[in-house]
Amino acid sequence: MTIRATLRKKLRLVNWMTILGFMAFTVSCFLESGILALSALALVVFAIGYLFFGIRCPHCQNRVGYNLNSLTSCFRSQKVVKYCPFCATDLDSELVHHDASYEGS
16 A cells, blocks of 8 residues: 555545534534534544644654645545655655564564
8 A cells, every 4th residue: 555545545534524524514503403513513623633633644754634635636536746745755655564563583
């Protein structure tokens, strides 16, 4: 799995949470339900917070969620951003998992 695919999966989750939150807020306005409206707004705030602070480059651990989401559309996979803006790692490179329990031989 590439770095781009991993980041795209996280961005798609944020986009769906935001859409679901706005839809629930709209329904709660018609139903005049205060609890549902607050819950929906909390979901949207959480999604935006995760976008800003939770989506990080796997290589340098800098926050890249807002940079990637603002330059691409919600659900299409455009390759506008080719490199991490902080460490210049190619987003199409394979994601390398480092296993902490592996000591080597």
